[in-house]
Amino acid sequence: MAKGMREIKRQIKSTQNMKQITKAMELVAAANLKRAQTAAEAGRPYSDKLKEVVSSIATGGGSVKHPMLQTREIKRTAYLIITSDRGLAGGLNSALLKRFVDTLKSKHKSNNEFDLFVIGRKGRDYLKRREYPIKQEEVGVPDSPKFAHIKSLASAAVTGFEDGTYDEIYLVYNRFVNALSQIPTVKQLLPLDASALEGTKQAGPSADYEYEPSAEDVLNVLLPKYAETLVYSALLENKASEFGSRMTAMSSATKNATKRIDELTLTYNRARQAAITQEISEIVGGANALV
Amino acid sequence: MSTLRLEIVTPERKVYDKDVNMVVVKGVGGDLGILPHHVPMVTPLKVAPVKAKIGNAEEFIAVHGGFMEVRKDKVVILAESAELGSDIDVIRAEQAKERAQHRLNEKQSEIDHKRAEAALQRALTRIQVGGH
Numbered sequence: 326m327a328k329g330m331r332e333i334k335r336q337i338k339s340t341q342n343m344k345q346i347t348k349a350m351e352l353v354a355a356a357n358l359k360r361a362q363t364a365a366e367a368g369r370p371y372s373d374k375l376k377e378v379v380s381s382i383a384t385g386g387g388s389v390k391h392p393m394l395q396t397r398e399i400k401r402t403a404y405l406i407i408t409s410d411r412g413l414a415g416g417l418n419s420a421l422l423k424r425f426v427d428t429l430k431s432k433h434k435s436n437n438e439f440d441l442f443v444i445g446r447k448g449r450d451y452l453k454r455r456e457y458p459i460k461q462e463e464v465g466v467p468d469s470p471k472f473a474h475i476k477s478l479a480s481a482a483v484t485g486f487e488d489g490t491y492d493e494i495y496l497v498y499n500r501f502v503n504a505l506s507q508i509p510t511v512k513q514l515l516p517l518d519a520s521a522l523e524g525t526k527q528a529g530p531s532a533d534y535e536y537e538p539s540a541e542d543v544l545n546v547l548l549p550k551y552a553e554t555l556v557y558s559a560l561l562e563n564k565a566s567e568f569g570s571r572m573t574a575m576s577s578a579t580k581n582a583t584k585r586i587d588e589l590t591l592t593y594n595r596a597r598q599a600a601i602t603q604e605i606s607e608i609v610g611g612a613n614a615l616v
Numbered sequence: 617m618s619t620l621r622l623e624i625v626t627p628e629r630k631v632y633d634k635d636v637n638m639v640v641v642k643g644v645g646g647d648l649g650i651l652p653h654h655v656p657m658v659t660p661l662k663v664a665p666v667k668a669k670i671g672n673a674e675e676f677i678a679v680h681g682g683f684m685e686v687r688k689d690k691v692v693i694l695a696e697s698a699e700l701g702s703d704i705d706v707i708r709a710e711q712a713k714e715r716a717q718h719r720l721n722e723k724q725s726e727i728d729h730k731r732a733e734a735a736l737q738r739a740l741t742r743i744q745v746g747g748h
Contacts, residue, residue: 364628371625374694378658378685472627472696534685537659538645546644546660546683550696557627 330600333593337586344582350413351575357468358504358568364469365501365561372554379517379551381534382544391541392487393548396516402432402439403460403482403491405514407498407560408448409567410464415574417499417567418447421509425497426455428511440491442482444475444560470564472557479556483549486515494552498559499566505573507566512559515552618652622668624677624693631698632668632677639691640667641684650686657686663737665745666693676701678745680738704746713739 383394406425408418433439440460443449449462463478485491494515499507536543622639624632639650642664660683668675682695716736720729 367629368627370630371627371694374625374685374692378683382658476696533656535655535657537643537648537657542644543658543660543683550682550694554627 330593330596333589333596337589337593340582340585340589344579344586347575347578347582351572351579354568354572354575358565358572360469361561361565361568365558365565368554368558368561372551372558375547375551375554378534379544379547382536382540382547383517391544391548393515393552394517397492399492400438401491403442403485403494404429404439405442405479405482405494405496405556405559406444406448406452407496407563408443408445408451409563410446410466411567412447413574414567414571417507417570418445418451421497421499422448422451424509425511428497429457440485442478444478445563466560468564470557470560475557475560476553479553480549482556483515483552486552487549491515496556496559498563499570501562501565501569504569507570514555517548517552617671619689620650620652620654621690622693623691624666624679624695624698626695626698631700634668634670634675636668636670636675638669640669641679641693643684650691653688654686656688659684661693661695663734663741665741676745678704678738678741680741699742699745701745704742706743706746709739709742709746713743 383391404425406422408421412418429439436456436458440458441452443452443459443462444464444466446464449459449464452459461478461481463475466474482491482494486494493513496510496512496514498510498512500510501507617637619635619637620639622632622634622636623630637652641648641650642662643659644662645659648659661679661681663680665676666679668677678699678701679693679695680697682693682698685692685694713736716732716739719732720736
């Protein structure tokens with residue numbers, strides 16, 4: 326066997342191993358994606374209901390004013406960035422972080438104007454390396470996150486808004502469209518957009534509530550909760566995006582590996598044939614020399 | 617006997633969904649008993665067990681904060697976490713209770729004190745619900 330052939334054979338073998346791994350990861354990501362989608366759906370009744378009640382108070386009362394619904398002069402901004410813990414998910418995190426850093430550069434002149442709250446190892450490492458001010462971080466969030474995992478981070482950001490440390494809060498995450506497309510999104514979390522709430526108000530007799538003890542007090546409890554819920558649903562959506570993106574990335578990696586194996590096999594067969602031909606011509610040449 | 621629908625929803629799932637005759641909760645303004653055809657209302661809740669009466673039977677659910685929305689024939693409780701009696705580990709709750717009481721007895725900053733109090737309240741709620 327020629328030396329080149331052994332080399333090619335080894336390459337085929339290692340590509341095959343890689344293909345097995347990417348194939349397995351693709352399947353795992355597909356299963357996780359299904360779970361993440363179910364989780365996102367299971368959380369929907371809660372956030373829908375909360376939104377419904379908040380909007381009926383915010384728009385029904387008329388006189389109700391709450392700091393969370395009002396825009397004020399922006400001196401300091403908080404960003405809540407949601408990324409994944411693990412890589413191998415295509416350009417998911419890098420696209421999001423690039424988009425985010427661009428936003429930061431266009432909106433702020435210095436690093437003192439904002440604080441970051443980061444979920445996910447990828448985002449934390451990236452932003453830490455670039456020496457952005459990270460106020461709080463949360464890494465190692467499991468694949469099916471519970472509300473408790475991000476509660477402290479979310480409420481820290483929301484409390485910061487309430488006590489006036491921040492004048493606006495943005496949520497940065499990957500919006501899940503389908504398994505093939507996820508959109509890096511920078512969305513305003515606080516102050517809540519009252520006009521967006523109005524749009525969801527449903528016609529019907531449910532709007533006239535009595536509030537105990539008062540509409541303001543109820544709103545005081547509800548709005549922070551609502552904001553935290555939005556963070557949680559963004560986290561769920563980002564998880565779904567992560568798996569979707571990983572599934573796509575791994576499926577194309579598997580496809581590439583298959584192509585590469587085919588090419589290598591062809592080269593290998595050619596080399597084998599060439600070796601055989603050479604051997605025959607050597608034997609024939611030798612026999613001729615004897616005669 | 618007329619009934620109303622009681623739903624308890626958390627961000628993760630629907631914990632409870634049944635037709636009941638009466639719901640008793642602890643609101644921030646005091647205890648409330650909700651019967652069918654109650655006036656629509658919204659109120660935040662304290663960390664306390666929620667009692668649901670079905671016929672002569674009573675069911676308890678540990679609800680940790682959140683708020684309640686009442687409609688004519690439906691009560692929806694939204695809480696960050698809620699547990700049925702069967703899901704509660706009473707021994708763990710007892711331990712949590714002792715830990716919280718221990719912390720309350722030490723002199724601490726106001727925030728720690730509040731946190732310990734909240735933990736104690738949660739543990740007590742769990743024990744109450746789990747014991748039934």
